[in-house]
Amino acid sequence: MSAPTFTADAFRHLARSSPWRWQSVRFELHRKFPNSVYGGSGNSWVPLAVTGAEVKTTPGIDERTRGLLEDKDPTLSINCWVRRPGALRVETLEGKLLASTTKINESRDSLFISGNRKPWLLQPSLVNPVKDSQGFVVRRPEARYGEPAYGSGRAAAALDPVELTGERPVPLEAPFANVAEIADIAVVTHHGRDAVEAVLTPNSSYRPLFADAPLLFPGRTAVRIDLETGICVASQSLDGDSAGAGHWMVLLGIDEYMLDDLFEEVSMGLTDVRAHIPWELGPDQ
Numbered sequence: 001m002s003a004p005t006f007t008a009d010a011f012r013h014l015a016r017s018s019p020w021r022w023q024s025v026r027f028e029l030h031r032k033f034p035n036s037v038y039g040g041s042g043n044s045w046v047p048l049a050v051t052g053a054e055v056k057t058t059p060g061i062d063e064r065t066r067g068l069l070e071d072k073d074p075t076l077s078i079n080c081w082v083r084r085p086g087a088l089r090v091e092t093l094e095g096k097l098l099a100s101t102t103k104i105n106e107s108r109d110s111l112f113i114s115g116n117r118k119p120w121l122l123q124p125s126l127v128n129p130v131k132d133s134q135g136f137v138v139r140r141p142e143a144r145y146g147e148p149a150y151g152s153g154r155a156a157a158a159l160d161p162v163e164l165t166g167e168r169p170v171p172l173e174a175p176f177a178n179v180a181e182i183a184d185i186a187v188v189t190h191h192g193r194d195a196v197e198a199v200l201t202p203n204s205s206y207r208p209l210f211a212d213a214p215l216l217f218p219g220r221t222a223v224r225i226d227l228e229t230g231i232c233v234a235s236q237s238l239d240g241d242s243a244g245a246g247h248w249m250v251l252l253g254i255d256e257y258m259l260d261d262l263f264e265e266v267s268m269g270l271t272d273v274r275a276h277i278p279w280e281l282g283p284d285q
Contacts (some may be wrong), residue, residue, distance in 0.1 A: 008182040011198055011225070012165035018230035019124035019145060019160060020137065022085040025229065026253035028093070029155050031076050032236060034245045043263045066192030078180030080155055083258045085123050088148035099150050100263050118144065136230075140167040154247055161225065161232035164200060176203045180216060187227075190234065191250050194227040200240070217242040229254060246255065 078098065081089040087243040090099040121144040130139040140162070149156035155164060163179070169178040188197045199220050208214035215223065215232055219239030226233045229251065236246035 002133060005196050006185050006187060006196055008129055008185065008198075009169075010132070010134065010136060011182055011185055011196060012106075012169075012226070013134070013138055014130050014180075014196060014230055015161050015165045015232075016137040016230075017135075017141055017166065019084075019140075019143070020163070022127065022229045022231075022254055024253075024255055024258050025159070025251065025267075027079075027231075028250040028252060028254060029080060029158075030242060030248040031084060031154070032246045034237070038131050056269055061126055068121050073236045078150075080150070081262055081269075082148065082155075083263070084147075084161060085144070087260075087263045088150060088257070089263050101127045101148055102264055122132050137171065139149050149210070154213035154215075155249075157209045158213055158232040158235070158247060158249060161223075161230070162225065163207065163214075164232070166205075169275070177205075181204060188224065190224055190226065193233075195224045195233060195250060196227060197222065199223075204232040209270070217245060220263070221246070228250060 014166045032256065077093050079091045079093060079095075081087075086101060088099065090096075091097055121142060122142075124143040124145060127141045127143050129137040129141055132138050137190060145160065145162075147156040147159045156218035166179045180202045182198050182200055184197075186197050186198045188195050199222050200216055201220050202216040202218070206216055208216070215221070215235050217240075219242075222234075222236045222238055224234040225231065231249070231251065233246065233249040233251065237243050
């Protein structure tokens with residue numbers, strides 16, 4: 001897809017498309033803090049790596065970030081595995097388990113007698129949205145949306161960044177009618193993958209999925225969305241006190257086969273069918 005054909009409407013359609021573009025994803029997530037080595041002054045996309053020995057001597061690190069780095073806060077950078085619907089595993093970059101959805105196979109019968117219609121909604125992959133000529137979603141149907149969340153919920157919001165655009169087009173293209181104004185659209189490469197970058201300015205109708213982890217900050221926010229998956233792989237505030245805040249995501253695997261053992265607390269002893277199973281034959285066979 002060439003940059004001239006990627007309009008603001010096409011960007012909005014892409015941001016609505018995530019539920020229909022992947023079923024499992026493995027990724028590395030980096031948090032970025034305002035005006036720190038994890039965000040700079042709003043001019044540097046990539047979070048810089050700082051070792052523990054460099055924390056006390058590196059200039060430009062605010063006290064909050066310095067404390068997090070000295071404590072080796074595991075939420076700064078994490079590895080995640082997500083399998084729809086609702087399965088999540090979170091580890092530190094060193095492999096220490098932080099969280100896992102261990103009850104993915106438990107009965108949900110109590111939900112269906114709760115008097116709430118939401119449990120009866122189908123998964124998004126089982127319903128058909130309205131799509132444009134490029135296969136991106138124009139209008140999302142009613143379905144059971146939502147990704148498993150950990151911590152502030154930033155990863156869950158980034159996996160399905162519909163908060164950037166809303167679930168459907170606005171009824172009237174009036175000034176500031178959309179969730180956000182979109183400018184400076186460009187097709188870029190993000191860790192070897194095609195992505196679409198734009199600068200968004202939220203309007204009064206913007207409502208983040210998680211109040212503590214908005215994808216858009218006051219003023220302008222630079223955003224990147226992976227073209228294949230519709231995942232928001234990067235965001236960074238460009239203005240004000242929040243300049244530099246956001247996240248940076250590296251997609252490591254899309255639609256990989258993930259066993260329940262990856263998420264369950266106790267292994268069920270299942271065999272990973274991707275691996276070759278040798279059959280040892282005796283000398284007389």
